[in-house]
Amino acid sequence: MKTTIAKALFNSHPYLEYRKLVSDLLLENKSTGHEQSDDLTHYSSLNETRMNRLDKTITISDENKQKLSRLKGEYIWLVISEGWCGDAAQLLPIVEKMAIESGKIELRIVLRDENEDFMKLFLTNKSKSIPIVVIIDKVTGSVLGKWGPRPKGATELIENYKKEFGVIDETIKTNLQMWYLYDKGVSTQNEIIDLMQLLNQ
Template sequence: MDNFLIKNSLNKTISYLSYRSFIKKLISEGKSTGIKQTDEHLNFSRLNDTRMDRLDKTLKISDETQNSLDNLNKGFTFLVITEGWCGDAAQILPVINKVAEASDKIDFKIVLRDENEALMNQYLTNGSKSIPKVLILDQENNVLDSWGPRPTIASKMVVDYKSKNGSLDEDFKKNLQIWYNKDKGNNTQEELLSLLKAS
């Protein structure tokens, strides 16, 4: 992996709080993040902003996650590629933020997909620019692993539904949101922590 590309991308990162503020400002101007400005993207951005407000208030990390974080003996950066209109990101970024807040060993940084095309193209999912994508970096900014765009259970739901129905429709998207709400970020916590332990 080109370390220059990572360093260049890190220069363009914003914090989670800055990201939340930026999305709210864009929404107030009738805009979304990303190159493509559509009513659909704006509507998703509004919905996601409300979801993230709720998750920021209600999400808690598990005791298992906290114990794992307390036992980390080196530092990591979660470099996350995303956009404000992405439904999966609205469920996952608040979880990552809670994990990062619970440990002084984890730094959480965000870049926008459409502004970092070269980076996104290095981390495609089955040839597509699926987000969010989490890059796990060591203290020298080497990429140790990547994760995303969804937890394993949600990814399997997508694959199974597509193979049966050809594409994802509104019914599926509602069912996926129900799953995220029931899971409360636990699947995401477990998978990210298992990657940190392996690194």
Template sequence: MTEVKTAPITREVLDNAYTYDQYRKLIDKLMAEKKTTGENHSEAMLHYTKMNTFRMKRLDKTTELNPELKERLKQVERPMIWLLLTEAWCGDAAQILPVLQKMADQNELIEMKLILRDQHLDIMDEFLTNGKSRSIPKLVVLDANSHDVLGDWGPRPFEAQEMYDNWRLNDGEDYREISETLHKWYADDKTESTQKELLPLIDRWENG
């Protein structure tokens, strides 16, 4: 039996969350104003956000779910909310959100909602990576009726997270170095790792 966590995820939070389309439109609107999500609107952050819009558009068109995963998603009978903590400038989020949305699209009982991390740090702090890092994207899966937390996943597939952790362990300072390495990894992986990791979790979430 999966341990149920308590998190400050209220009905108000869920009602005010974005759909994926609303999130994409928000980013476009902010970029037109030379802004991104959060408070840091530097040239660097705007550049990251611009690149992420290209990544999401590409993945929206090219991502294909593997047949086993697609079939399992169609079999889900428990209503779920997939709540994503994200930010427009986050490169990992841009690589992962499109495939999660395609997964949610397979079953009307799965509803994906997005919230901005920096506006919901109380929720983020319930789902820290390694107990200390506010890394995103973070997927929090809720029972749609009770809002009990069924599980979580993220911020990255295991192999990508291991690469990132090793970089940090070796006193990584230049973020551009790991960013380029990770985005090449995502391009070569073609969302396969994300799909493979989430497939067995669906059983756990549905039966937890």
């Protein structure tokens, strides 16, 4: 496991480098990942716009800033992502700002399809759902915990829709984006900070 983590860290990108990677691929009409299609490129382009907006508008509450500053130790948040993933686009700007506010967390982003062995360690119900925030102790390199692929409220929204209609279609994808819009990153902040505080006990 340690070799797999070390390899994923070696292949990972800081936030701005990841953003540039996605942007550069879009200029070639491509998305990240092994699979290429017009749909995936379209989603990557939408996500680019979302992330540009969220980078400017997302805020960390004063209470959460204090909690982050009180964390003991130093950490790496290694996030598994792809440019076409709508949930990742909503969540990465939040975790980036949280990492900066803490002063104790380094954010790195690793691409799912290029790091299959690492992804297999963090499956959700046997599926390669992303994003996943993998929390690593910076000193020992050991994995302390993980969070993702969505906040609880967003997960429930998807699960309830799937139970009722049996599919994940454009309607629920739109509803999910609206959920994120109204939540303003609060659930993600609270859930990840609760986990970090638990790991600090």
